[in-house]
Amino acid sequence: MTSSLEAIALLAVEYLLVLGLAPILLGIIRRVKARSQRREGPSLLQPYRDLAKLWRKESVYSDTSSWVTRAAPWVSFAALLAAIPLVPWFVLPTPFSGAGDLIVLVGLLALSRFVIALAALDAGSTFGGMGSSREMWMGSLSEPIFLLVIFAFGAPAGSTQAGTIAAHGVAAGWGYVSAPLLLAVVAYVGLLLVETGRLPVDNPSTHLELTMVHEAMVLEYSGRDLALIEWGQGVKLAVLTGLLIALAVPWGISSSLGIAVIALALALLVAKLAGASALIGGLESRIAKWRLFRVADLTTFAAVLALGAIAFHYLIAAGA
Amino acid sequence: MTPAPEGEDEASEALPAAPRPPPPPPLTSAEEEVVLRAFADGTVAWDDTEGLWSLEVPAEAWLGACLLVQDRLLHPLASLFGEDRSSSSGSIRLHALFLGGRTSSGVHVRADLLAIGPVTRSLWERIPWVVPFERETAEMFGIEFLELPDRRPLLLHELHPRPPMTRGPASAPTGERAPYPFRPVEGGSVYEIPVGPVHAGIIEPGHFRFQVLGERILNLELRLGYTHKGTERLFEGRAPGPATLLAESVSGDMSVAGAVAFSHAIERALDIPISPGAEASRGLLLELERVAFLLGDVAGIALDTGYAAGAAQANVLRERAYEALGNLTGSRLARAVVSPGGLRRPLRTEALPGIGATVARTSEALTVLHERLLDNSAVEDRLLGTGVISRAMAEALNLVGPVARASGVDRDLRRDRPYGAYRDHPVRTTLGEKGDVAARLQVKVEEVREGCRLAGVFLEGLGAEPTVAPREPVPRLREAAHGLGWVESPRGEFLVWVALDAQGTLSRVHVRDPSFLNWPAIERAVQGNIVPDFPLCNKSLNLSYSGYDR
Numbered sequence: 001m002t003s004s005l006e007a008i009a010l011l012a013v014e015y016l017l018v019l020g021l022a023p024i025l026l027g028i029i030r031r032v033k034a035r036s037q038r039r040e041g042p043s044l045l046q047p048y049r050d051l052a053k054l055w056r057k058e059s060v061y062s063d064t065s066s067w068v069t070r071a072a073p074w075v076s077f078a079a080l081l082a083a084i085p086l087v088p089w090f091v092l093p094t095p096f097s098g099a100g101d102l103i104v105l106v107g108l109l110a111l112s113r114f115v116i117a118l119a120a121l122d123a124g125s126t127f128g129g130m131g132s133s134r135e136m137w138m139g140s141l142s143e144p145i146f147l148l149v150i151f152a153f154g155a156p157a158g159s160t161q162a163g164t165i166a167a168h169g170v171a172a173g174w175g176y177v178s179a180p181l182l183l184a185v186v187a188y189v190g191l192l193l194v195e196t197g198r199l200p201v202d203n204p205s206t207h208l209e210l211t212m213v214h215e216a217m218v219l220e221y222s223g224r225d226l227a228l229i230e231w232g233q234g235v236k237l238a239v240l241t242g243l244l245i246a247l248a249v250p251w252g253i254s255s256s257l258g259i260a261v262i263a264l265a266l267a268l269l270v271a272k273l274a275g276a277s278a279l280i281g282g283l284e285s286r287i288a289k290w291r292l293f294r295v296a297d298l299t300t301f302a303a304v305l306a307l308g309a310i311a312f313h314y315l316i317a318a319g320a
Numbered sequence: 321m322t323p324a325p326e327g328e329d330e331a332s333e334a335l336p337a338a339p340r341p342p343p344p345p346p347l348t349s350a351e352e353e354v355v356l357r358a359f360a361d362g363t364v365a366w367d368d369t370e371g372l373w374s375l376e377v378p379a380e381a382w383l384g385a386c387l388l389v390q391d392r393l394l395h396p397l398a399s400l401f402g403e404d405r406s407s408s409s410g411s412i413r414l415h416a417l418f419l420g421g422r423t424s425s426g427v428h429v430r431a432d433l434l435a436i437g438p439v440t441r442s443l444w445e446r447i448p449w450v451v452p453f454e455r456e457t458a459e460m461f462g463i464e465f466l467e468l469p470d471r472r473p474l475l476l477h478e479l480h481p482r483p484p485m486t487r488g489p490a491s492a493p494t495g496e497r498a499p500y501p502f503r504p505v506e507g508g509s510v511y512e513i514p515v516g517p518v519h520a521g522i523i524e525p526g527h528f529r530f531q532v533l534g535e536r537i538l539n540l541e542l543r544l545g546y547t548h549k550g551t552e553r554l555f556e557g558r559a560p561g562p563a564t565l566l567a568e569s570v571s572g573d574m575s576v577a578g579a580v581a582f583s584h585a586i587e588r589a590l591d592i593p594i595s596p597g598a599e600a601s602r603g604l605l606l607e608l609e610r611v612a613f614l615l616g617d618v619a620g621i622a623l624d625t626g627y628a629a630g631a632a633q634a635n636v637l638r639e640r641a642y643e644a645l646g647n648l649t650g651s652r653l654a655r656a657v658v659s660p661g662g663l664r665r666p667l668r669t670e671a672l673p674g675i676g677a678t679v680a681r682t683s684e685a686l687t688v689l690h691e692r693l694l695d696n697s698a699v700e701d702r703l704l705g706t707g708v709i710s711r712a713m714a715e716a717l718n719l720v721g722p723v724a725r726a727s728g729v730d731r732d733l734r735r736d737r738p739y740g741a742y743r744d745h746p747v748r749t750t751l752g753e754k755g756d757v758a759a760r761l762q763v764k765v766e767e768v769r770e771g772c773r774l775a776g777v778f779l780e781g782l783g784a785e786p787t788v789a790p791r792e793p794v795p796r797l798r799e800a801a802h803g804l805g806w807v808e809s810p811r812g813e814f815l816v817w818v819a820l821d822a823q824g825t826l827s828r829v830h831v832r833d834p835s836f837l838n839w840p841a842i843e844r845a846v847q848g849n850i851v852p853d854f855p856l857c858n859k860s861l862n863l864s865y866s867g868y869d870r
Contacts, residue, residue, distance in 0.1 A: 037629055
């Protein structure tokens with residue numbers, strides 16, 4: 001077990017890592033998409049420059065908005081920050097592993113979504129209401145199914161603690177790979193696209209205000225508030241991708257505190273995150289945006305796979 | 321579930337369903353003359369400068385004459401406009417052009433109204449698509465159309481001290497806004513989305529007012545006029561040569577079509593002969609413009625489904641077509657190239673071999689691109705059944721161009737009233753069936769392919785003859801003249817009517833951009849669709865704001 005001082009140090013490294021890497025993950029996705037369109041694309045560091053620029057600008061508020069608009073970006077960002085320690089990033093057992101399990105993580109993501117949707121309604125602008133309505137509809141589909149997917153991942157380890165599941169995976173080695181795991185991974189990827197607002201669910205690069213989901217909700221935001229929201233999008237992407245990595249390919253997460261082992265685990269993590277972002281970018285280049293109501297097909301598909309994974313696991317367990 | 325509010329039923333009933341008995345065979349020219357001469361109130365003559373029958377009627381016979389042409393001769397109303405003749409004959413003249421059916425004939429109806437308090441009956445009960453024409457004529461010339469249900473201004477957003485197209489010193493608008501009530505839609509849960517006039521993308525300004533129930537669009541109403549520049553007035557008093565530049569900027573992305581239509585009108589009015597070489601050059605420019613323009617539409621449709629990689633491929637092809645125009649003329653949009661009498665400057669012959677190669681490559685790459693778009697199930701799912709314009713609707717709104725053809729309406733001026741190089745090289749038209757976004761994409765892809773073929777044909781037709789217009793294209797006139805030019809532009813039928821005075825300067829020019837007829841289609845196409853599919857409907861129609869507003 002780690003001492004509390006070590007735990008704080010490890011936690012600090014985690015925060016630095018996730019907050020620092022979040023923008024470049026968006027940069028990687030954009031670069032991959034640009035290449036698929038025969039464009040050079042902006043520098044990988046462009047999201048950092050954008051955030052720095054927005055951070056220095058003042059926030060402008062609508063006359064018709066209340067404190068909800070001002071508070072929402074901070075609450076949403078704080079909820080995402082609170083989710084970071086729930087994911088095993090590079091060391092096991094995770095520091096502050098008692099802070100909560102994945103059900104808490106789903107709740108924190110829901111909170112972040114809820115306050116932004118509330119803020120979008122606050123100013124009373126048309127697009128905000130439209131975006132909120134779409135976002136909450138999608139949330140109502142994806143959140144319960146997300147829980148199901150977590151149960152599918154957690155069944156072999158008998159836990160909903162991400163750290164316990166990852167430790168189970170690391171210990172089991174290649175034996176961790178099973179048909180239920182593959183089903184759960186596919187289901188998770190579908191939900192990841194819904195939760196992070198990527199194609200085919202939402203198109204983050206569109207200028208068509210009538211088709212927007214997440215972007216429509218934050219149209220009213222500017223300056224530092226917008227920077228927080230955009231950064232939060234990156235953090236959310238990092239958290240969900242990091243969780244997938246920890247649950248699906250946990251190998252490489254260090255179980256001890258040696259400097260060399262930790263460094264290797266960190267390098268592996270960065271490589272895995274970059275690879276996952278590139279995969280998302282590649283996927284986005286190949287698909288078009290679906291008709292809005294087909295999102296329900298995607299979540300249904302995820303639900304069926306997750307149920308299949310759970311059933312499969314217990315059948316195998318019963319047979320063995 | 322909230323019951324659908326009444327507004328929706330009203331909206332769908334407001335348009336009379338087009339009766340569709342099997343169309344009788346078109347009348348021959350002799351039969352048309354008999355019908356027109358039997359109409360006792362008017363003077364009838366064949367007008368060669370317009371390629372139309374001329375029917376001049378007294379003011380009280382206006383309605384009867386127009387309905388006779390529509391019902392007996394079956395020519396659809398193509399345009400309706402005014403002309404202030406208070407200086408010469410003391411009247412406001414009302415013009416109606418009927419053409420664009422499957423026959424090469426047509427009728428031009430004229431009636432003189434009193435210059436003070438001009439008034440006439442509205443045609444809207446029998447010709448539903450006349451409403452925007454009458455609204456514009458009413459606000460520009462002060463003509464009152466009795467029984468016209470929609471008296472709101474069309475293009476002018478501010479009040480004017482007097483109708484701006486009437487004679488007299490130029491007068492600035494008062495600065496006071498004209499009231500403009502939108503159609504109300506009521507009912508529980510009905511939600512209104514105002515969009516524009518400033519949009520998030522780099523497009524022209526226009527206001528869209530949606531009333532939606534959840535995501536379903538119950539009603540859409542447009543308000544345009546934000547780019548009204550008084551172009552028709554700017555023509556007046558100018559010499560035809562320089563005025564060509566105005567004609568090509570009516571819809572700036574169809575500059576060749578505008579310039580050729582205007583030049584044809586001048587050439588017919590003044591009887592200026594055109595060399596076959598110049599006609600082939602114009603044909604080449606027209607088809608290259610069509611190819612570039614429609615590839616832009618293909619790219620836009622792909623992009624609006626979120627399929628950016630497919631859009632990028634279409635944009636590469638589009639860019640090559642614009643490069644070809646640039647190499648050929650020195651201007652990527654082929655500006656200031658066409659002029660009455662031929663061309664203002666010769667095509668660069670050294671660029672010609674490259675054009676042939678570009679056209680051939682585009683045609684090949686297009687097949688691959690179209691397959692790739694349709695292979696993508698998400699793209700296909702977005703396009704099929706979206707933004708349907710039925711054939712009956714297309715006929716009831718008198719739609720033109722690729723939009724009409726995608727709904728199965730077989731009309732194309734290049735074939736129906738052949739002009740220039742198209743007289744010797746007939747075009748093959750492609751018709752769609754369902755009238756949805758997928759059908760429009762299909763028709764546009766086929767028209768790019770046909771455009772590539774025709775461009776290749778015209779390229780071969782370019783001889784060594786001089787194609788440059790003579791320095792002084794306007795012969796001295798002894799009396800006033802008029803003429804009509806028509807071109808099948810990338811968006812559809814583009815008409816220009818010109819009147820010249822005895823000095824050879826323009827006294828009245830009317831430009832009927834195809835988008836003037838096609839804009840109302842979007843209000844119908846989106847009904848029952850979901851809001852996020854609107855941009856796709858919009859892009860597949862690709863309407864010109866500037867061409868509508870002028």
